[in-house]
Amino acid sequence: MPDVEDxxxxxxADGYTITSQDTPEYNCFAWAMYDTSDxxxxxxSYGYYWPGDxxxxxxxxxxxxxxxxxxxxxxxxxxxxxxxxxEKIALFVHTNGNVTHAARQKSSGVWTSKLGQKEDIEHxxxxxxxxxxxxxxDYGRVVQFLKRPIPPPPPPAMSI
Numbered sequence: 001m002p003d004v005e006d007x008x009x010x011x012x013a014d015g016y017t018i019t020s021q022d023t024p025e026y027n028c029f030a031w032a033m034y035d036t037s038d039x040x041x042x043x044x045s046y047g048y049y050w051p052g053d054x055x056x057x058x059x060x061x062x063x064x065x066x067x068x069x070x071x072x073x074x075x076x077x078x079x080x081x082x083x084x085x086x087e088k089i090a091l092f093v094h095t096n097g098n099v100t101h102a103a104r105q106k107s108s109g110v111w112t113s114k115l116g117q118k119e120d121i122e123h124x125x126x127x128x129x130x131x132x133x134x135x136x137x138d139y140g141r142v143v144q145f146l147k148r149p150i151p152p153p154p155p156p157a158m159s160i
Contacts, residue, residue, distance in 0.1 A: 020120035031114035074146035094140040
């Protein structure tokens with residue numbers, strides 16, 4: 001199996017850190033919403049998560065905007081610049097019009113991505129994962145940003 005740098009050669013020059021073991025348990029779309037137990041996909045396949053009949057089963061940009069609105073109250077925004085009090089998601093689209101990848105911005109401004117069945121990584125810039133979008137597995141380019149206010153932390157547990 002090719003390693004991360006073989007598939008995404010710009011990562012080496014731009015800088016990245018592997019933050020997990022490889023796993024098929026979840027994908028980038030789930031990872032963007034902190035879900036490490038489901039593979040999110042509109043394909044009707046056993047074990048894949050999709051919000052039932054609430055959304056169309058396709059990989060169009062408007063469907064994924066609705067997905068993150070439904071699952072996390074994310075709304076479209078203009079850019080991926082760090083904005084105090086907000087977290088952001090970047091959606092990548094292939095030249096064929098299909099959404100291929102989602103990356104989440106951390107409070108530090110660093111982006112985090114799950115690379116298919118490979119590892120989770122932190123990367124400084126989104127263009128590290130961009131490519132021509134002409135190959136079957138290419139991510140293409142970032143075409144949409146989404147944001148939501150950072151949820152407050154849960155209250156501390158009370159001891160009795």
